[in-house]
Amino acid sequence: MDSFFSRFKNPLVLVAFVLLQTIALAVQVQNNEVRGNEADGPRVSRLRHLTVMTVTPIERLLHGGNLNVRSVWSNYVDLRHTRQQNRDLQQEVARLRQEQAAFAEDAEQGRRVQALLAFKQQYIASTVAAQVIGTSGSDRSRLVYIDKGSNDGIRPDQPVMTPDGVVGKVRDVFPHTAQLLLINDPTAGAGVILQSTRIRGILRGDASGKVLINNLTADSRIKPGEQVITSGGDGVFPRGLPVGVITAIAPDPEHQPYTAITIKPAADLARLEEVLVVTGTQSTLPALAQQDADSALATASAKRAADLAAERLPSIHDDDAPVAPGAVAPAATPDGKPPLPIVPRPQPTLHPDKYTPGTTPSAEDLTPGAPKAGAPVKAPEAAKPKGEPQP
């Protein structure tokens, strides 16, 4: 017996190690199935914690050093472009304000309809900005590490995004760091809607790092180029966040009769630097967003009023404007000169009163608060809304 163990010592050690790990693997897989999610049990979590605590402090140091070098570069070199960039951004802000004003009215109408239907919309209330400091180091597991953890209010299953779109969700949280599971990981998933067709689907990653919807059957309405947004139905991602654009639609040979709809994520998952972790949502529009919406609505109303007035008023002719094809040119005067533009003039006043233009004395001649000499004192009239026509 002794000679058996000494003779087969090496393979026995291998078998023991492999067997132990296989049992541990089976227990983890079974526990995950029982819990119905991919979260680890307490023991596995402790082991992961140990590994992460060994690696992330060094990653954080390296990331800090990298940031310092890059900040020196950006301060001394990239600053040259700041002025032009600022001008471009100001122009973009102005353009976006116009767009926002155009959309504000529709959004307000949408909110009224949602209120009527008692629809619970979730708005992003608070976010925490975080830096990506490391990766899993494996192409079988698409996750990254961020420099914020439970001490910063990060909790598991919180959605993570960039200004471009959805990135993923928080998987595991440690005191000063957190694991972020990207949407292109095979274990990730999200409820989505195709923006124009309003078809709902489930998004998931595949082994090669692509983002797919593979629970929809063939539909001629689904076309490449269509925007995909979150549906809010998964209980993780708030509704309406941009996810990406459909790039390809093909039959899925492994999941017939479904199609594999490939999506190009809106956020660049390969080059993540800063991300926003959504730490809180609310059913009403946040105060700042409400202010923006109100100002956009006011701008939209003013624009609409100006458009209406412009439609009713006689148009001003632009002499330099090209003549539209088919339009009849105005006839020239007998002396050969072009006709003068018609300027509307007010009709002569039949019964002049104190409101008639020209009858009000100059402001320099008036004393604030002094009654007009010889004028009878009248009771003050009720305030009229601004802009209401006087009798």
Next chain:
Amino acid sequence: MAEHSYTSRQELDQYAFHPAVTLLVPVAAVLLQAVLPRLWTRLIILDLPLIVVIFFALSPRSPIAGTVTGTFIGLFQDGLTSLPLGVNGIAKAIVGYIAASLGFAVDADNLVNRVAINFVFCLMQSLLLYLIEHFLVGNADAHLRPLYELLRAVCNTVVAVPIFFMLDTFRHRD
């Protein structure tokens, strides 16, 4: 003057490492593996911990040492991923064992042998990982992408050769 007398190939080529090297090199490999893809995403194709497992298995020529080293480096690597603990642990334990056993038969200091060993073991690990993910973890979507795995093996071999020469400087005879 002391005279060494070697009676087997194992004794002839057996090397040892300072405990600090044995500890720090695997940690550095896992750390670099996590950090390098942040600098350039395509570097995710590398598997530096695998290269370290092969090196540490070949040098002492002890299958038990190879198995233990492979297991711990693999588990350490699993700890940073979303995969269940043991996926890389099992694969690297087997690779470590076979690499150490192979070390008896071939000259591991020969450049051609090193290239061949790294290429073959990289492919072997890809196959093992696929089998583990598909059959043990039960991931039906796990696929073996032959071309990608070939490319991975080539890239790892190219990187492994200079790393092996660098790590040679840390070893000493027992």
